[in-house]
Amino acid sequence: MVNWKNLDQLDAFKELESLDKVCLPCAMAGENGAERVKKYCIPMAQGLFFNYGAKAVDDDILASLAKLADEAEVLDKFAELYNGAVVNTGEKRLVLHQLCRGQLGRDVMADGVNKREFYVKQQERIAAFAKKVHEGEIVNADGEKFTTVVQIGIGGSDLGPRAIYIALENWARKNDTLKMEAKFISNVDPDDAAAVLNSIDVAHSLFVLVSKSGTTLETLTNEAFVKNALAEAGLDASKHMVAVTSETSPLAKNEGYLDAFFMDDYIGGRYSSSSAVGGCVLSLAFGPEVFAQFLDGAAACDKLCLEKDPLKNAALLDALIGVYERNVLGMSNTAVLPYSQALSRFPAHLQQLDMESNGKSVNRFGEPVDYPTGPIIFGEPGTNGQHSFYQLLHQGKTIVPLQFIGFKNSQIGTDVVIEGSTSQQKLSANVAAQIVAFATGKDDANLNKKFDGGRPSSIIIGEQLTPASLGALLAHFENKVMFQGFLWNVNSFDQEGVQLGKVLAKKVLAHDTDGALAIYSDLLGI
Amino acid sequence: MVNWKNLDQLDAFKELESLDKVCLPCAMAGENGAERVKKYCIPMAQGLFFNYGAKAVDDDILASLAKLADEAEVLDKFAELYNGAVVNTGEKRLVLHQLCRGQLGRDVMADGVNKREFYVKQQERIAAFAKKVHEGEIVNADGEKFTTVVQIGIGGSDLGPRAIYIALENWARKNDTLKMEAKFISNVDPDDAAAVLNSIDVAHSLFVLVSKSGTTLETLTNEAFVKNALAEAGLDASKHMVAVTSETSPLAKNEGYLDAFFMDDYIGGRYSSSSAVGGCVLSLAFGPEVFAQFLDGAAACDKLCLEKDPLKNAALLDALIGVYERNVLGMSNTAVLPYSQALSRFPAHLQQLDMESNGKSVNRFGEPVDYPTGPIIFGEPGTNGQHSFYQLLHQGKTIVPLQFIGFKNSQIGTDVVIEGSTSQQKLSANVAAQIVAFATGKDDANLNKKFDGGRPSSIIIGEQLTPASLGALLAHFENKVMFQGFLWNVNSFDQEGVQLGKVLAKKVLAHDTDGALAIYSDLLGI
Secondary structure: OOOOHHHHHHHHHHHHHOOOOOOOHHHHHHHHHHHHHHHEEOOOOHHHHHEEOOOOOOOOHHHHHHHOOOHOOHHHHHHHHHHHOOOOOOOOOOOOOHHHHHOOOOOOOOOOOEEEHHHHHHHHHHHHHHHHHHOOOHHHHHHHOOOOOEEEOHHHOOOOHHHHHHHHHHHHHHHHOOOOOEEEEEOOOHHHHHHHHHHHHHHHHEEEEEEEOOHHHHHHHHHHHHHHHHHHHHOOHHHEEEEEEEOOOOOOOOOOOEEEEEEOOOOOOHHHHHHHHHHHHHHHHHOHHHHHHHHHHHHHHHHHOOOOHHHHHHHHHHHHHHHHHHHHHOOOEEEEEEEOOHOOHHHHHHHHHHHHOOOOOOOOOEEEOOOOOOOEEOOOOHHHHOOOHHHHHHOOOOOOOOEEEEEOOOOOOOOOOOOOEEEEHHHHHHHHHHHHHHOOOOOOOOOHHEEEEOOEEEEEEEEHHHHHHHHHHHHHHHHHHHHHHHHHHOOOOHHHHHHHHHHHHHHHHOOOOHHHHHHHHHHOOO | OOOOOOHHHHHHHHHHHHOOOOOOOOOOOOHHHHHHHHHHHEOOHHHHHEOOOOOOOOOOHHHHHHHHHHHHHHHHHHHHHHHOOOEEEOEEEOOOOOHHOOOOOOOOOOOEHHHHHHHHHHHHHOOOOOHHHHHOOOOOOOOOOOEEEEEEEEEHHHHHHHHHHHHHHHHHHHHHOOOOEEEEOOOOHHHHHHHHHOOOOOOHHHEEEEEEOOOHHHHHHHHHHHHHHHHHOOOOOHHOOEEEEEEEOOOOOOOOOEEEEOOOOOOOOHHHHHHHHHHHHHHHOOOOHHHHHHHHHHHHHHHOOOOOHHHHOOOHHHHHHHHHHHHHHHHHHHEEEEOOHHOOOOHHHHHHHHHHOOOOOOOOOOOOOOOOOOOEEEOOOOHHHHHOOOHHHOOOOOOOOEEEEEEEOOOOOOOOOOOOHHHHHHHHHHHHHHHHHHHHOOOOHHHHHOOOOOOOOEEEEEEOOOOHHHHHHHHHHHHHHHHHHHHHHHOOOOOOHHHHHHHHHHHOOOOOOHHHHHHHHOOOOO
């Protein structure tokens, strides 16, 4: 049995706190800096690598972080997870999202079935369905092919799949594998569904309704919205809609849908991109082969997380450095800065993944913890962010650790040479420049033009953003967040913090309010 | 002459620090809570109002904040600004963005002209140009109307105009005033321009090149990208492109453009939505009358900022409470949470506006300040955010002040009744519920289900998101940020923090690197 201890009970953590801090501008200067950047670099899956040369660590701190990982038994905890232990203690559930893309340990049996086989079967069913749609076997009432797929879901049923679709849309166009355009309806704001419906040809649209329980308010409301639109167009909704849900939900085996594909309670929404939640819409949009490449990339990344040496395990080391920044250096944010327009919504997905997983104040036993847990995550693609919030990152009073992502090649490949360099070279030059500027700073007699430096960053670099490298990237962050949860001793797989708002919203809608809530309801005209 | 003092030199600030803190869950409970919400409410322009019932303030703290505003002479500083003083001390420039939408003080003369007249003249020139485009007087080579307008710009030339376009696109469709669809190219990532160009019909597209200096690297690179695409389509770029720039830039009076509209050095990029930077693309997209309504809304909000009583001046009070949260309560973030899908990119604009303005470590005289300045801003629309990062906001270890925005009515007006309520009612019910949940929390014997509350929030509520109310909303935040800059005694109008990265990126592109920068360049394949 592994030992689930709070971070501040670990000897290695006390040691870590006692170590000298790194002067990043000093460490990154001159040839020493060059050596650091060469040395502090770990290969990841799919040609990606994790470079942490500009993080505020040195060999002593790294050795102490490795001890922390060992003492916290994070790899044993990971083994418990992938071997099917009830790691989600709050909800008493297994945690099996990795099983959608591979099997790291023994067979996991639950609900009387082998879960790996269950997830693979759903993938196969989705692939077969998607092929029928693409090949014109499943068609609309006029016998015409569906051209658009619309995902109806919120939270994890929206952010991950949407970020992945946006990340791969141009790649798929370029590689001639964009089978259907995808759209997403998520918000209960009626203008969200109305605007999407106004922008598509409903007669050629297939809708994917995603709700594990089959009871998510926003999603069912938007389903009704869509069904109205289909009815107004004289169409039979049951011929335009599939469900992604659990086998026990009211949406399963329901004649209102063309078909239903299944997920289960062992995959949390924010970890569900690899499951049918991502699989259905992405297989329809790009073809099942492309989704399979994405899963393979994720599986390869998962496998690397088995590496016993924390200093060779990218996701684990990324997690450890983040804990050092949060709990020793006292930094409460992390900015995710992909130098790739295709990753424009990837930070929004990571925001959910990280903040919903580790934004907790109690440990896995429900006892309050006395140390900071998950950070606040935000970010926008570079170079756009440089012309926006980087001012504060460079010269503000609060230091924000930075997570850069960059690729050597663009996806579309169309480029232009201006002043002797391509746009892709300018993009890459900017991210290199920013890392060094943030770390080393620059002195100036005019203090308004002085940069203190000392802003720590890491970068993940890849050849190109492809389905496989995106899968690896996504799995890296899922595993990083999981490892951090182990270190903080929190349950990264529940989300009790979203409940109170739901309960109070129901009261408002039932006009069962008093006090402040009644006044806000009045002010908002409810 | 006003007195420019650091925040920590003000007696009222010391008083503020000494006051008892508010127990928000106590204050917001029962009928007292209801009274607070009724009382702590200020009307704004265009039917908006600012409710701060759920902020961690009480009458004593508010009185002290009012003293702080008086002692810091913020309204006198505002008067200096709108009367044309050199408030941007670092760059030795006037600050005149409010003059694009009205005149609050005396005539401001600069560069030998009356600046209000100059800005109005540009608006009139843009309106005349837009009308010619809409009426088919200015057409493409085949004599056909332009159907799409594409803004090429980055930072303030992108985020504000894009957020406004997205905010009003559905309103304009509904009100039959969408004249042209707008697209935006910003990132130097070649995939950004390539994807936009792939998505439009260039033969019917008009491009608006926006660069004050006429030298912004990203923008000129993307211009070349677009010109290549036009050339490949056999089109004359000079018949498809207008410039928005300063009168002295190389883009002004240039035969490469159909026309040029002017801005100047007295309007910073992040404050330029009201100038030709926003005016050109938005007048083309929606018609100049709609842009005029937007300006009128902003002007009305500016006028309310003249209110001498800080407790009746919404932008000023919002600013003061933010300073209290940052400098007394020690909170380093603010989340902007619009319950309106149309405002999906408004948080990204505010992120630039706020973080680039006040993310500073020196005061306006270039002396280091010893207190926190501008916070980190992030946000996503509700209810989406509820299913994403709200977990951390409710139960995380770091308290994040919240800025909600809500409207009583949707823009499109299509809605559906499910379980007795419309989607719009559900949306509004959720924001009311969240405010109360964040403030009051809920006890539970299971600490994992306990909510401590004490998360402060304010809300701006309006009837509907229209051009005029959006103008008022934008101006509110511009003025809030300005007032906060006065209180922190920083120059909110320069951005020296963006320079070092630019310098280093040029070195990389010139292969003039050594040390760490050389290694990063290698790793990125430059």
